[in-house]
Amino acid sequence: MSEQFLELLKFIFLALLYVFFIWVVLMSFFQIRKPKKMKPAGHKVQELHSQQPVKSLLTIEPQDAKGTEYILEEEIFLGRDEECAIIIKDTFASHRHARIFLEENTLFLEDLTSTNGTFVNGEKIEKPCLLRQSDQIQIGNTILEAK
Amino acid sequence: MKSRNRNVEFFLLLFVAILVVAGYVLASLGRSSSIPANIVPFLVGILLLLLLAHFAVRKFAPRADFSLLPLAGLLNGIGYFVIARLDKDLAGLQATWTLFGVGAFIATLVLIPQIRRIEQYRYILMTIGVIFLIMPLIPGFGREINGARIWVSLGSINFQPGEFAKIVLAIFFSAYIVEKRDVLSITGARRFGIAVPDFRHLGPILLAWGVSLVVMVAEKDLGSSLLFFTLFISLLWISTGKTSYLVMSAVLFFGGALLAWSQFSHVQERVDIWIHPFNDPTGDGYQIVQSSFALAEGGLTGTGLGVGNPENIPAVETDFILAAIGEELGLIGTTAVLILFVLMVGSGLRISLTSTRPFEKLLSAGLTTLLGFQAFVIIAGVVRLLPLTGVTLPFVSYGGSSLLANWILLALLLRISDEARKGEEGKAPTASEPQ
Numbered sequence: 001m002s003e004q005f006l007e008l009l010k011f012i013f014l015a016l017l018y019v020f021f022i023w024v025v026l027m028s029f030f031q032i033r034k035p036k037k038m039k040p041a042g043h044k045v046q047e048l049h050s051q052q053p054v055k056s057l058l059t060i061e062p063q064d065a066k067g068t069e070y071i072l073e074e075e076i077f078l079g080r081d082e083e084c085a086i087i088i089k090d091t092f093a094s095h096r097h098a099r100i101f102l103e104e105n106t107l108f109l110e111d112l113t114s115t116n117g118t119f120v121n122g123e124k125i126e127k128p129c130l131l132r133q134s135d136q137i138q139i140g141n142t143i144l145e146a147k
Numbered sequence: 148m149k150s151r152n153r154n155v156e157f158f159l160l161l162f163v164a165i166l167v168v169a170g171y172v173l174a175s176l177g178r179s180s181s182i183p184a185n186i187v188p189f190l191v192g193i194l195l196l197l198l199l200a201h202f203a204v205r206k207f208a209p210r211a212d213f214s215l216l217p218l219a220g221l222l223n224g225i226g227y228f229v230i231a232r233l234d235k236d237l238a239g240l241q242a243t244w245t246l247f248g249v250g251a252f253i254a255t256l257v258l259i260p261q262i263r264r265i266e267q268y269r270y271i272l273m274t275i276g277v278i279f280l281i282m283p284l285i286p287g288f289g290r291e292i293n294g295a296r297i298w299v300s301l302g303s304i305n306f307q308p309g310e311f312a313k314i315v316l317a318i319f320f321s322a323y324i325v326e327k328r329d330v331l332s333i334t335g336a337r338r339f340g341i342a343v344p345d346f347r348h349l350g351p352i353l354l355a356w357g358v359s360l361v362v363m364v365a366e367k368d369l370g371s372s373l374l375f376f377t378l379f380i381s382l383l384w385i386s387t388g389k390t391s392y393l394v395m396s397a398v399l400f401f402g403g404a405l406l407a408w409s410q411f412s413h414v415q416e417r418v419d420i421w422i423h424p425f426n427d428p429t430g431d432g433y434q435i436v437q438s439s440f441a442l443a444e445g446g447l448t449g450t451g452l453g454v455g456n457p458e459n460i461p462a463v464e465t466d467f468i469l470a471a472i473g474e475e476l477g478l479i480g481t482t483a484v485l486i487l488f489v490l491m492v493g494s495g496l497r498i499s500l501t502s503t504r505p506f507e508k509l510l511s512a513g514l515t516t517l518l519g520f521q522a523f524v525i526i527a528g529v530v531r532l533l534p535l536t537g538v539t540l541p542f543v544s545y546g547g548s549s550l551l552a553n554w555i556l557l558a559l560l561l562r563i564s565d566e567a568r569k570g571e572e573g574k575a576p577t578a579s580e581p582q
Binding site for chain 1 (some may be wrong): 155162169217476487497503
């Protein structure tokens, strides 16, 4: 077998390796782009237009704190810890229980893997969820309403 | 979407089989100008192994990432034909290990249908991990090979429990950090301008880390010790987002490195060989000098498979397999290996990003760190960027324990990936699992 021929085969082999990489990268790229398309962006905008944006949280329960209002900012934490913007004095609340954050002009509520969970309108949330007008957020025995 | 992923994987795997067989044939042509006699059984064997793994994924983790299995398969295949070209007997063994590896991969997918099931066994796993680490130190049980006491003999079987300890401890660290994330991210007092977390909550992790470190020094296994440290720090950093952990660990690391350098002669030796390999080119520096010659000989595109003399490098089948690839496939070939690892790390981090539960997020990031950092440490050692620390190049190096452990690691990543997608697809407005 001539050396030139072997040399040629080597180049073909190396080239094929890189063709493989290009293929993997292209497929990965398509996969990353896909979820973006699937994200119901229009849906969110609609929601924003049809409703007044949420600006604050109003305490409903417990009775002794009823009426306390918290103005929402770009990112605030809810929990038992004193560093939290909204301190929830509740034995069922974790130190850092939940987080409300602003993304694409929309407020989201996220449970920070608290022990007892965060509920919105009676349903336990597993991932960040959109915060809408008059949603009731329940942490332990504390209920806050989005205004 | 789920079958599309699998179909892409299927065709990528066919491509992998072609590449591996091509490499195998080329190596044989380069060495003896003949096409290997066992070419047909070889091709059938590879296809069988890859497709076995593929259909297991199709059945047990249908939504999993498509790229990891082909990438790992190609690394394993490249490793195999380079080993086959270096040493026929080792190649036979490596084929057996690969078979076991794929078997372990499938078994992991079958036995762990939900990753959260292993989360609750964190303290049992911690115990197992620590036992694995200490095993080689038990007299009559552990064995010292090539200056590192990392082997255990059970009857006629020798294995490195440290390879498995890595995965087990990654699971423990992730589960523990998730459990204590609340307290870990709330910092206590600020000392010296740096927010210091409450050390009570770090206790068990520091203990596990300390044990691993002590054992590693006693076992003279610097690479693994560095690997554990990185795993531990990166998990803490990822989960809390606190840069202070990185600062503290950098200080700890350099302090520890200096201390180890001043106290242990084998560390000093390693550093000397690293900085001045040509002081003793036929003795202590022989390995690294030969490896440098091999890389230089390879140049840009290499001498061609089967044409160079990589067998001059001691431990070329294990730690220095990259030097063999560098000699015969050149810089372009070694870059290809790097790209394979980079793509795997990319896929691993993507899995971590798409996961919704914190344990899965952390574990996938941790496993990816293990894989990527181990590759980095040994490649950096071979090209003399860092002092040499003897760890294997994942999937490529010869070695049963390493292959088995890495295939299990891969199965865990695919399992997490499958769950992340499952969550994504079932995303109803008020989503999620039944209460």
